[in-house]
Amino acid sequence: xxxxxxxxxxxxxxxxxxxxxxxxxxxxxxxxxxxxxxxxxxxxxxxxxxxxxxxxxxxxxxxxxxxxxxxxxxxxxxxxxxxxxxxxxxxxxxxxxxxxxxxxxxxxxxxxxxxxxx
Amino acid sequence: xxxxxxxxxxxxxxxxxxxxxxxxxxxxxxxxxxxxxxxxxxxxxxxxxxxxxxxxxxxxxxxxxxxxxxxxxxxxxxxxxxxxxxxxxxxxxxxxxxxxxxxxxxxxxxxxxxxxxx
Amino acid sequence: xxxxxxxxxxxxxxxxxxxxxxxxxxxxxxxxxxxxxxxxxxxxxxxxxxxxxxxxxxxxxxxxxxxxxxxxxxxxxxxxxxxxxxxxxxxxxxxxxxxxxxxxxxxxxxxxxxxxxx
Amino acid sequence: xxxxxxxxxxxxxxxxxxxxxxxxxxxxxxxxxxxxxxxxxxxxxxxxxxxxxxxxxxxxxxxxxxxxxxxxxxxxxxxxxxxxxxxxxxxxxxxxxxxxxxxxxxxxxxxxxxxxxx
Amino acid sequence: xxxxxxxxxxxxxxxxxxxxxxxxxxxxxxxxxxxxxxxxxxxxxxxxxxxxxxxxxxxxxxxxxxxxxxxxxxxxxxxxxxxxxxxxxxxxxxxxxxxxxxxxxxxxxxxxxxxxxx
Amino acid sequence: xxxxxxxxxxxxxxxxxxxxxxxxxxxxxxxxxxxxxxxxxxxxxxxxxxxxxxxxxxxxxxxxxxxxxxxxxxxxxxxxxxxxxxxxxxxxxxxxxxxxxxxxxxxxxxxxxxxxxx
Numbered sequence: 265x266x267x268x269x270x271x272x273x274x275x276x277x278x279x280x281x282x283x284x285x286x287x288x289x290x291x292x293x294x295x296x297x298x299x300x301x302x303x304x305x306x307x308x309x310x311x312x313x314x315x316x317x318x319x320x321x322x323x324x325x326x327x328x329x330x331x332x333x334x335x336x337x338x339x340x341x342x343x344x345x346x347x348x349x350x351x352x353x354x355x356x357x358x359x360x361x362x363x364x365x366x367x368x369x370x371x372x373x374x375x376x377x378x379x380x381x382x
Numbered sequence: 383x384x385x386x387x388x389x390x391x392x393x394x395x396x397x398x399x400x401x402x403x404x405x406x407x408x409x410x411x412x413x414x415x416x417x418x419x420x421x422x423x424x425x426x427x428x429x430x431x432x433x434x435x436x437x438x439x440x441x442x443x444x445x446x447x448x449x450x451x452x453x454x455x456x457x458x459x460x461x462x463x464x465x466x467x468x469x470x471x472x473x474x475x476x477x478x479x480x481x482x483x484x485x486x487x488x489x490x491x492x493x494x495x496x497x498x499x500x
Numbered sequence: 501x502x503x504x505x506x507x508x509x510x511x512x513x514x515x516x517x518x519x520x521x522x523x524x525x526x527x528x529x530x531x532x533x534x535x536x537x538x539x540x541x542x543x544x545x546x547x548x549x550x551x552x553x554x555x556x557x558x559x560x561x562x563x564x565x566x567x568x569x570x571x572x573x574x575x576x577x578x579x580x581x582x583x584x585x586x587x588x589x590x591x592x593x594x595x596x597x598x599x600x601x602x603x604x605x606x607x608x609x610x611x612x613x614x615x616x617x618x
Numbered sequence: 619x620x621x622x623x624x625x626x627x628x629x630x631x632x633x634x635x636x637x638x639x640x641x642x643x644x645x646x647x648x649x650x651x652x653x654x655x656x657x658x659x660x661x662x663x664x665x666x667x668x669x670x671x672x673x674x675x676x677x678x679x680x681x682x683x684x685x686x687x688x689x690x691x692x693x694x695x696x697x698x699x700x701x702x703x704x705x706x707x708x709x710x711x712x713x714x715x716x717x718x719x720x721x722x723x724x725x726x727x728x729x730x731x732x733x734x735x736x
Numbered sequence: 737x738x739x740x741x742x743x744x745x746x747x748x749x750x751x752x753x754x755x756x757x758x759x760x761x762x763x764x765x766x767x768x769x770x771x772x773x774x775x776x777x778x779x780x781x782x783x784x785x786x787x788x789x790x791x792x793x794x795x796x797x798x799x800x801x802x803x804x805x806x807x808x809x810x811x812x813x814x815x816x817x818x819x820x821x822x823x824x825x826x827x828x829x830x831x832x833x834x835x836x837x838x839x840x841x842x843x844x845x846x847x848x849x850x851x852x853x854x
Numbered sequence: 855x856x857x858x859x860x861x862x863x864x865x866x867x868x869x870x871x872x873x874x875x876x877x878x879x880x881x882x883x884x885x886x887x888x889x890x891x892x893x894x895x896x897x898x899x900x901x902x903x904x905x906x907x908x909x910x911x912x913x914x915x916x917x918x919x920x921x922x923x924x925x926x927x928x929x930x931x932x933x934x935x936x937x938x939x940x941x942x943x944x945x946x947x948x949x950x951x952x953x954x955x956x957x958x959x960x961x962x963x964x965x966x967x968x969x970x971x972x
Binding site: 416417420421424425426430431433434435437438439441442447461463464466467468470471472474475476 | 534539543551557559579581582584588589
């Protein structure tokens with residue numbers, strides 16, 4: 265599998281965020297800023313924060329949000345096993361209704377081909 | 383950007399609603415009827431009601447519902463700034479999980495090219 | 501019915517928000533600020549914005565959020581009929597699962613005894 | 619355990635529905651009517667329909683809705699094992715986030731003391 | 737309409753489930769197993785259980801889950817009228833926000849061309 | 855503030871889980887087991903897993919689930935700042951609709967009086 269799907273997602277995401285910013289008032293701009301700030305290193309490292317974003321995205325069943333945090337999680341060096349454990353918690357908390365998103369999350373993970381821990 | 387995407391949406395929507403009506407019993411038909419009635423002018427004007435439908439669709443994260451109310455909002459003469467303020471409230475209430483839908487909503491808005499207030 | 505229930509809600513809300521602020525970092529504080537800013541008058545009047553907050557709270561089924569916007573809506577002079585129409589849209593969009601919250605919303609409305617339009 | 623809790627629920631439910639009807643316009647009244655009609659015997663018996671309402675209420679995590687369908691399910695003669703199987707499907711579909719509602723559902727079930735099938 | 741769309745869904749579903757299993761730890765595997773077990777005949781027949789899965793999928797607004805249970809419901813001999821009544825309950829419980837999924841559910845149903853009861 | 859509220863929660867939780875187990879079939883029992891297993895130490899430490907459970911509970915807006923993970927997080931030695939950062943991510947992801955649950959989460963946190971890191 266090539267990483268075409270996530271690349272397309274990233275391009276569209278950036279392009280449409282530019283469009284949003286063309287219209288955005290102060291509150292919307294500030295929210296976008298907060299959405300970056302909140303994942304920066306603090307008492308918790310970025311890797312943990314990205315896992316938190318990932319599990320939240322899975323239980324809320326948002327493919328685009330999962331894709332975004334997937335990419336960030338691989339950048340933070342998440343291993344296969346760590347990824348699987350985040351997904352497992354999301355699956356147990358959110359139930360079988362999350363499975364279609366879980367499937368696509370593993371598809372994205374496979375596409376990103378991170379350094380394997382197995 | 384052409385308005386091809388929302389036109390396709392409208393065609394499929396009408397075509398599939400016809401299919402639903404082929405099978406629909408009395409309760410389903412009546413619900414469909416109510417779903418039209420509730421947005422008609424009353425104590426509140428149609429424009430306000432369509433904004434209510436739009437923000438509800440954003441926080442519930444339903445692209446098709448957003449598309450439908452987008453079209454209606456432009457028909458009711460919603461300006462760019464009014465649209466942005468409805469979206470901002472939905473974003474703050476519903477959080478970053480609504481952002482992918484917000485992006486597609488602005489894409490649809492841009493496609494519909496309503497008379498600009500800016 | 502006295503307005504004891506909504507008064508208790510308001511007291512607890514303010515008291516606990518103080519507690520949150522004791523712990524809150526910059527992002528949380530900024531989000532709280534945005535949550536006030538977004539309902540201020542802009543292209544849309546405050547009354548419309550409070551109705552948007554109210555319908556979003558109903559379809560997301562959050563009693564405390566409904567209570568907050570109820571109080572604000574009466575302060576903005578929402579009439580009985582306007583309130584009923586906001587609730588009706590939320591009910592049709594969100595379905596019968598919203599009914600328990602709808603019931604408590606009308607209970608709160610009754611308690612607030614706003615000037616009647618009927 | 620006495621059946622005080624579900625009795626209180628029923629009384630408040632009826633009392634507040636009366637209050638809603640005092641304010642309700644035509645659309646709201648019609649929706650309330652549909653909400654009764656849709657559970658009447660058709661191609662599917664009432665017992666099956668009440669189980670459908672029950673599982674929907676569990677996965678959407680609405681205690682009051684669960685209580686209502688619980689009462690109706692016992693009236694339709696649902697056995698302990700049938701009830702447990704409806705709950706199990708809701709639990710697997712909706713995940714551990716449904717467990718607090720599942721717990722209260724079994725509490726309500728115990729309170730209603732239906733004729734046991736075990 | 738051909739049954740191409742649901743066939744594509746089934747192929748992708750099986751292919752991606754294989755991928756999930758390549759990574760899955762014990763908890764994830766066990767959950768997948770439970771997700772099969774819970775729909776097997778017990779006090780309730782499989783047909784009833786599949787209808788429960790279908791209505792839960794509709795109110796939670798998951799197209800892939802609806803597709804899966806659609807296929808299973810036709811295998812269990814659900815008639816047009818029974819299908820329509822399950823959908824109607826989901827529509828009333830979940831509201832107009834479910835309509836886009838309801839439309840696609842009837843599209844899938846039409847595609848599967850089950851023996852008609854009308 | 856005394857820790858009476860969370861103690862009452864824990865007692866009721868255990869008491870009602872016993873009641874659930876009186877009725878539970880094999881699938882329900884196995885799910886309950888999985889719900890324990892998935893938080894055990896693996897590639898990720900228990901502390902990280904409890905934070906994942908906590909943020910998932912906040913964005914899904916379940917007070918009882920938040921309470922459960924709150925207690926576990928303090929047992930795993932989560933500091934005030936770490937707790938605040940988990941809550942902040944949940945707040946940004948889930949929006950202002952999570953605020954009533956956030957408030958009660960900080961109330962519970964205060965009640966548990968964990969060793970402070972500040």
